[in-house]
Amino acid sequence: MNWYVPSDLEEALLLRETYGEDATVHAGGTFLGILMNQGLIAPAGLLSLGKVAELRNVAVVDGELRLGAMVTHREVERHPQVRAGWPMLPRAFHAVASPRVRTVATIGGVLADADYASDPPAALSALGARAVLRGPRGERTVSIEDLILGYYTTCIEPDELLVEVGVPAAGDAVYRKFTTRSSEDRPCVTVAAAVAPDRRVSVVVGACSERLQRFDDLCAVDAAELRDGGCRAEIAEGYGARIRAISDVRGSAGYRRRVCAVEVRRALEELSP
């Protein structure tokens, strides 16, 4: 197996362009390692981003949080600026697996893996985050919902790298992870709810099917209305009725829909007590 270890972003992009799908991108390796150990994939090469310092930056630019693709879950959890301005993100990233995993797992990795049973995607989506993709045709940005297209499938082209995640200034936001087995289990249902600074309400449900789900028409209320139990219940029931859900080891489709309604209501209660 070929192991490519670029030392800067320019070299990384060049290697990506050269090898494309012949060199699977390796970030933290927590997910890739499982797939390889189980024999589900056998990459001809690996493109490791471990030495690309530019991808490890955390900065706030014009009120937007910029997280390099190689920023670890643990860094998101602990970074003072993230904690101060986007406190829901540390809570969502803290919900992932165990400290040993979070110390190496990256934000770019968890988005590019597009595993439906993950915590960060819904949280980032509810905050209106965008993923920055760079390749030979330049740079483009996509929303998190548009990034993840299906099971383990993203819109990232074989010559592109996910280099950064931008999160706009946030208002109040909550993240709820619902598990049915051990405390380190992957989620059965996740709900992220946020009130943006412009008072727009977002509710994003993850882990129920191959893509994130949000029903903005149900959330087209003034944030102040969320203080009303009837309004919250209406949104919650709407999500429960419309959500598409799969059955897996963590719960059946019917159970997920039922829990989804409960968890959306609880998220809104937490958001606006």
Next chain:
Amino acid sequence: VTVDPRARGAVRYSVDADMPGELHGALVRSTVAHGVVRSIDVSALHRDVAVLLPEDVADLPPYGCQIADQPVLAGERVRFVGEPVAALAAPTAAAARAAAQAVVVEYEELPAVLDVLEAVGEDAPLLHPNVAVSASDAAYFGIRPVAGTNICHRFRIRHGDVEAGFAEADVVAEATYRTPSAAHAAMEPHTSVARFTDAGRLEVITGTQTPFNVRMELAALFGLDEEDVRVVAPAMGGSFGAKTFMRQEPVVAALARKVGRPVKLVLDRGEEFVTLNRHPSVVQVRLGATGDGDLVAKAVSCWADTGAYADCGPGVAQKMGFAAPGPYRIPNCWVDAHAVYTNAPPNGAFRGYGQMQSIWASERAMDALAAKLDMSPLRLRRRNVIGDGDGYATGETMHDTCFEELLERVAAAVDYEREPRGKGLALMMKGMQTPSRAAIAIEREGDGYVVRCATTEMGQGARRSLALLAAEQLDCAPEQVRVPDPDTDRVPYDTRTTSSRSTYMMGRALVMACQALREDGQRGFGSISNDGGLDPDTGQGVASTHWHQAAAAAWLDVDDETGVLDLHRLHCAVYAGRVVNEPGAALQNEGSMSMGLGTALFEAIDFNEGQVTNANLSDYNLPTAEDVAALTHELVEREGAAVHGLGETALPPVPPAIGNALASHGIELDELPMVPERILEAIDRRGGADATPRDRRAEVPRT
């Protein structure tokens, strides 16, 4: 400061063992649950890969510790998904595994049976037309196959007149309880390395709890004298019953014979899920009492799904059966326990050895009966709990009992009497291997001693306990006592390191050996046996010379909207008699309770047409540190009491204690694991006419 050798990385585990010049093995496994092998195409293999095919092992008879039913490689017939059909040896493990992928096997599928009750139905395919009881010493208890059926052992207890008993009963509770298959999930997988020496001896280094059973069975398999088989059993990175009797040893030895070189095989995690699992079970209980709450009759049918090969399933079914009465005085008690073949991977010994399945049913039934009597579950147990001098359903007179005290302790731990709501209790009794033998030798070595015995180390701290006991007897430091890996060439015979018997049996033999050494000056030998056994047709006799005893109490709340359970406390009290190694004993309790918690709440192997669908530790979930925060336990000692084994004792009472706590909220569950979805379904049923789920399967035959 003494640092645990495990923490220092100083332990050489079974997987670390190598032999010079070894090749690495891999197995080609069946992809169908039941079928005929039409062809095995090995033409794609590289020439440095050696292959072992069914014709290479045609001279080897079927083996098995209780029923001689298992071939080294499936010949014409495969009976479960994952059954080895061919084996390969290559210079590296990776090359062997890659080669296994290149072998093409064609099957003609046959109808498979994947449910224990369907397997005893009239139309079920017969998996083993001729069931031959094994010559191994593990087949000691009168195995009763039922000819022309998939039942490979039937055990009965006939105590009193059960129908007359039910006629006396004012109240009868009746229900069917189920448990699924589960994985032992030891950190270290199954592993062996084997060679035939120039002198024709077979030498095997293997992770096993049963070195002498492996020696005996390998000798029989290869037509050798037992003295010409040497089994060395290094420390295991966990076992929990998974490494009892023969697992991968026969195929590794057969590969070594074929290639004329040592061969090592290490299974991967996925293979662990098709190697040996816990028996899924169906247990039907009928329990009757007078209006005052005196138990008068109990009838139990146990159905243990032993998978495609019996392994020790007959023994597990028998222990399920003789635990089924529970630690209560019941004048009329009939039990029918069965080990049944299906097309699942083999099921065998698993921490608790059938007691968990049996006690899940009988302790849930106690609370169902209490509800019908409108009596506190604590009072019902107090009124009927067995004590010293009472007769058990096997006819034996109980001695050294502690059930009443254990019950009171766990009830007090959750303040049960003040507020029983949200709380559940369970009692459990478990027999120890009876009859069995243990022997041990101890010799002077430098300024200390060396202990020679077959007790294996699997993380339970057996070596530490032996060193502590010897040091106490010989008035020296535990560090002066060396306990090397068991080696059948060098240690005296011992039945096996199972059944939580080692500290009790080997400990007493060691005391004798130390006394002999003090007299001799250089060396001492001690041996001990316990005698007894049951008539398999009546269940009368001595089930156990020594009962393992425990109680558990759970206190919890439930989220009525999601079915998620909030465990405030789970407490176990275990009768230890006398504690030898306090930290080791505490760890055994904690480990048993953690496994009990996983069993209760989320562990189950899932199958699709006989194939395991969650053969990894992400989809098969185990408890983690945060899950066990509410667990507490205590070891109950008594002045002058004997040492009691406690390796498994705290596991079985955990699921029914939690189930009974749910029942106190009106949430009735009859099947494990109690995942939130099942709890929510039970909440939906709550208070209805049918709060207890109806048996969803066919009416069960009674033999």
